[in-house]
Amino acid sequence: MIFIENEGNTNPRLNLALEEYALRNFDPADDYLLFYINEPSIIIGRNQNTLEEINHQYVEENNIHVVRRVSGGGAVYHDYGNLNFSFITNHDGKSLNNFKKFTAPVIKVLQYLGLNAELKGRNDIQVDERKISGTAQFSTGKRMVSHGTLLFDTDLGQVVNALNVKMGKIESKGHKSVRSRVANISEYLKRTINIEEFRQLLLEGLYQESEPFKSYQLTPEEWRGVHLLKEEKYDTWDWNYGRSPKFNVQRTKRFPVGELDLRILVEKGLITDFKIYGDFFGKEPLESLENLFMGSRYEREDISALLTNIEIKEYFGDLPKKDFVELIYGPDEENTGP
Structure with missing residues (x-):
């Protein structure tokens, strides 16, 4: 395992660019670990509708960065x-x-520090039923990144104020507020330490889990590549916000794999725009699936036919194809009992 030094950068756009640059350009013969701390920011999941996930006025007034990451999941x-x-x-x-494979060494270190930490649900690390970490993944096909947050001493009030949390998500988890579900790691530690000390303890624990361990500093040429990726992608409105499509059909449902939110524009019976949002995790990019429906009739038979040879699980995880068809068009009345 090689530890990548991020040289203390706290700009979220630069840190996400560094992560993606390492994923796509560093030696595939090695495994890498990266730590970073960001300035106040909201990190949006790859498939989410940014404007519907954030409290835009609050974000603007408090100068909070809004950046989209390459992996799925929630904001x-x-x-x-x-x-x-x-x-x-x-x-x-x-x-x-x-997620268990990549959270296991982190959980082991947290347990060593005295926390009753365990992986719960799809991708959360919890202590006593309170979330202290969320994780996500992204794959280029040959390489993959598994990353996560560790709430050490975060301003939990900002979490509530900055994010527009959808009622469906709260109700599905049986809680009345986000704040009641999350906690800081510092609350559970037996002695007071700062985040830099915690970072060092975690790094030392991971060193012991994966020996030998080396550190690596990027060359000036590599840093130029990271900054170029930041400028061309992570600094752009198109990447961070993207278009909000016109639609006259919206169908949303929460499945075990996560929430799917479809925006469909139907004109004269034909699908002229099709956009999928959500906090699910999938392998394949959604654009190819969305484009599949363009120009098709908004009819169950046509939609089902288009999906005949499509592996839906590649896009959303373990979601039955019939459930996706029903979400697009509604339940099949012929096969629905009284």
């Missing part, structure tokens, strides 16, 4: 009390959506 709040970790490894065909 998260970062600040100086949040430590982010990222494992960059080869994709062996079995590791994608295997």
Whole structure:
């Protein structure tokens, strides 16, 4: 394992660019670990509709960064009390959506520090039923990144204020507020330490889990590549916000794999725009699936026919195809009992 030095950068756009640059350009023969701490920011999941996930006025008034990441899942709040970790490894065909594999060494260190930490749900690390970490993954096909947040001493009030949390998500988890579900790691530690000390303890624990361990500093040429990626992608409105499509059909449902939110524009019976949002985790980019429906009749038979040879699980995880068809068009009345 090689530890990448981010040289103390706290700009979220630069840190996400560094993570993606390492994923796509560093030696595939090695595994890498990256830590970074971000300035106050909201990090949006790859498939989310940014404007519907944030409290836009609050974000503007408080100068909070809004940046989209390459992985799926939901929006998260970062600040100086949040430590982010990222494992960059080869994709062996079995590791994608295997959150247990990559959270296990982190959980072991947290347990050593006295926390009753365990992986719960799809991708959360919890202590006594309170979330202290969320994780996500992204694959390029041959390489993958498994990254997550660690709430060490985050301003939890900002989490509530900056994010527009959808009622469906709250109700599905049986809680009345976000704040009641999250906690800071510092609350559970037996002695008071700051986030830099916590970072060092975590790093030392991970060293012991994966020996030998080396550190690496990027060359000036590599940093130029990171900054170029930041400028061309992570600094752009198109990447961070994207278009909000016109639509006259909206169909939303929460499945075990996450929430799917469809926006469909139907004109004269034909689908002229089709956009999928959500906090699910999938392997394949959604654009190819969305484009599949363009120009099709908005009819169950046509929609089902288009999906005949499509592996839906590649886009959303373990979601039955019939459930996706029903979400697009509604339940099949012929096959629905009284």
